[in-house]
Every structure is written in C-alpha cells, then in structure tokens.
Amino acid sequence: MLRVATLNVNGIRASHRRGFGDWLATRGCDVVALQEVRCPLAALPPGAFGDRHVVYEPGRVAGRNGVAVLTRQAPVGVRTWDAEVLVRGPGEEHLHTVPAPDGVPLARGLGRHTHEGRYVEVDLAEAPVTVASLYLPKGGLPARLQVPARMREAPDGGARYERKMRFLAAFARQLTRSRRAAAARGRELLLVGDLNVAHTRHDVAAWRRAQTSEGFLPEERAWMDGLLSPRTLVDVVRSLHPGTDGPYSWWSWLGGAFERDAGWRIDHHLATPRLARTAVSAVVDRDHRGVRLSDHSPVVVDYDV
Template identity: 75%
Template sequence: MLRVASVNINGIRAALRRGFGDWTAQRGCDVVTLQEVRCRVDDLPEDAFGGYHLAYDPGSLAGRNGVAVLTRERPAGVRTWGADVLLRAPGEGHTRLDAPDDPGTLARGLSRYAREGRYLEVDLADAPLTVASLYLPKGGLPAELQRPDRMREAPDGGRKYARKMHFLDAFARQLSRARRTARARGREFLLTGDLNLAHTRLDVAAWRRNQQSEGFLPQERAWFDAQLCPRTLVDVVRRLHPDTEGPYTWWSWLGQAYARDAGWRIDHHLATPRLARSAVRAEVDRDHRGVRLSDHAPVVVDYDLG
C-alpha cells in the first residue's frame, strides 16, 4: 500500500505551529506533496520534515509559492521547470541547491512561470511512479465580471484572469508531455496539488452563487474537463466518492465557512488510469487533533500497488 497526501500548508512555519510535524509523524504517509511552503531555503525550520527526504523548489518570489515533495526514500529523479531545487536527506542541515534533472523542452508559454516555485516532480525509488506537486495561480475575474462594490481587491481589468488562463493553456501541453514521458519510462503518473479550480457542482458548497467566482468560472471548468479522460487522467477522489458533496479541501478563514462546511474542493489527485484504479481509500483530514493545519486540508489517498 502506498499512501500519498497533498496539502497546501500556506506557510511551513505557520503549519508547524498548528501541528504539521505531529500530523506527518502520525499519518503514516509514504509521499507528501506540499504547496505554498513560502520559505527561503536558509530559513527552513530545523527538522521541519521529520524523517522524510525533501525535494523543494522555493521559487524566486520572496514569501510566496514554493512546492515540495517528501518521500521515504531518496527519489530516483527530480525535475522542476529549470529552477534549482533543494535536495535534503533526513537529519541533514545543509541548504544546498542542486540543479534538477533536465526537464526537456518546456511547453510553449510556460517559461515565464519556471522560477515561481509552482511545479516539482519526482520519480519514486521504491515504486514505478512519478509524483508531481503543483500550485496553480489563483487567478481573478474577467474584466466584464469585475464589480468594485463586490470585490475585496481593486479591479485589474482582467489581468489576473488572463494570466491564469495563459498558464492553464501552457500547462495543459506540459501535463500531457509529463504523463507521456512517465509512461515511456515505465511509470504511472500522479499530479497532486492546489489547482485553485473546482470542477463540478459537487465541488463547491454554494455552487449557484459562485458560478461567476474565480476558480469556478465556466472557462476554468471547461479546461478541467479537457484534462480528464478514462485513457489519460482520472480524478481519483471523485472516482471513489462519485456522489459526495465535496469532500471539500478549502474553507475561508472568514465567517462560519469552516463550521458550516461551506467549502471548495480545489486540491486534487489526478492519476493515470491504472494508478487511479488502484486507489482504495481517499480521505480529507479536516483537522488534526481539533486544529486546522491551514485554510486547506490534506487530501490522503491509499493506492494498492501490490
């Protein structure tokens, strides 16, 4: 059995204060993928990741983004989109950044995001599997939907929306390449992470009034549709919970959203078909000992590879 978890920790130091270290020690995961680590390499807390091998792309934007993959064994291969990556074994205190394995030619349009700390993939040493951690841009609203009296941020003329759609267009090509490359190497492929996208009505508690909200726009949902196919990538959690509202993975800190379970399912496991069929259990850890680790919750899936 291979247990894989994905969680946007919204800052490693804040997550550690909320019990992230205890959660990783108790949960028994073989692989943990992280998004929004949000920490310079030199500032990573000592023993932040317990007994795991760490692969970490911090990105170049101070205090933002940063993706990582934690594994029990040192990974057989590590790839970013060209950025240097921190590789660290358990108990090591060094802060060496290594050049990752050659990712090959990036898909058209992706190079502008290459050093933002948004994507990292590893080849597991103890299973024929490539696991990726993705932090996709949050985006915004198109210009025609922006109403100053209904927005917390100042209108930007659709700039953030356009940037996200550009990223999605480029990433779709790169995702197809990554999946095919894994297959050519005899590996299954698993994309995990915070996609900042909810796919269907079951993925948003208040879906009716959120149809014109970023993360649930028709254009975004159409992109998600295009990535899923029984022959390419499968939404693992939805396969195991076909009729469930949620299970939600993100709740606003504001109001009573968490208490009412008025959340969004925007953190995902997307797997190649054979791997998806091996999934036997999928859970969302809403809290750990009564404490939320982040505004997101870990998505934990057990894969029976035996």
C-alpha cells in the first residue's frame, strides 16, 4: 500500500506551530507533497520535514510559493522547471541547493515561471510512480467581472486572470510531456497539489455564487475538463466519492466557513488511469487533534500498488 498526501501548508513555520510535525510523524504517509512552504532555507524550523527525505524547490520570490515532496526512501529521480532544489535525507541539515538532477524540457510559456517555486516531481524508489507537487496561481477575475465595491483587492483590469489563463494553457502542454515521459520510464504519473481550481458544482459548497469567483470560472472548469479523461488523467478523489458534495479541502478562516463546512475542493490527486484504479481510500484530514494545520487540510489517498 502506498499512502500519498498533499497539503498546502500556507507557510511551513505556521503549520509546524499548529502541529504539522506531529501529523507527519503519526499519519503513516509514504509520500507527502507540500505547497506554499514559503520559507527561506535558513529559516526552516528544526525538524521541518521530520524523518523524511525531502526535495524542496523554494523558488526566488520572497515569502511566496515553494513546493516540496517528502518520501521515506531517497527518490531515484528529481525534476523541476530549470531551478535549484534542496535535496537532503533524514538527519541532514545542509542548506545548499543543487540543480535538479534531471532536466525537463519546458513547454512554451512556462519559462517566465521558473523562478516562482511552483513545481517539483520525483521518481519514487518504492513504487514505479512519479509524484509531482504543483502550486498553481490563484489568479483573479476578468475585467468584465471586477466590481471594486465587491473586491478585497484593488481592481487590476484582469491582469491576474490573464496571467493564470496563460499559465493554465502552458501547464497543460507541460503536463502532457511529463505524463508521456513518465510512461517512457515505465512509471505512472500522480499530479497532486493546490490547483486553485474547483471542477464541478460538487466541489464548492456555495457553487451558484462561486460561478463568478476565481477558481470556479467556466473557463477554469473547462481547463480541468481538458486535463481529465479515461486515457490521460483521472480525478482520484472524485472517482472514490462520485456524486457527493466534497470532500472539501479548503475553507476560509472567516465567517465560520470551516464549522459550516462551506469549503472548496481545490487540492487534487490526478493520476494516470492504471494508478487511479488502484486507489482504495481517499479522505481529508480536516484537523489534527482538533487544530487546523492550515486553511487547507491534507488530502490522503491509499493506492494498492
């Protein structure tokens, strides 16, 4: 059995104060993918990644982004988007980064994002699987939907929206490359992470109102349609929870959203079909010993590989 979790920690230092280390030590996951680690190497908390091997791509945007994959065994391959990564084993404390050992040709349009700390993938030693951790841009509203009185952020004329849509188009091309490259290595591909897109009305509690919100716009949902098919990638959690609302993985800190379970399902496991068929359980750890680790919660899937 291979237990894989994904969690947007929204800052590893804050999540550690809330109990991430204890969750990691007791949850029994073989692989844990993290997003928004948001921590310079020199500021990582002691034992930040427990007794795991870690590949951490911090990016070069101060206080933003950062993705990692934690494994029980040292990975046998590492790839990212032309960036340097921290690769270290249990008990090691070095802080130097190295070029990702295995380069990956970038799809057109991704070059401008190589410094942002949004993607890293590893080949597992314990199973013929490549696990990729992705933090996709949140984006914004198109200009036509921007009403200043209803916005928390200043209107930007749709700049954040347009940037996200360009990223989505480029990443779709890159994902096809990664999936085919994994197959050529004799591996299944598992893309996990915070995609900042909810796919269907079952993935947002207030889905009617959310149709004019970033993350649930028709064009974002159409992008997800294009990623998923019985031949390419399968939404593993939805396949195990068909036709039901949730399980949600993100809730606002405001307005009692968590207590009311008024959440969004934007943290995903997307697997190649053969791997998806081995999934036997998918749960969201809403809290750990009564404490939320982040505004996101871990999405944990067991694969019988």
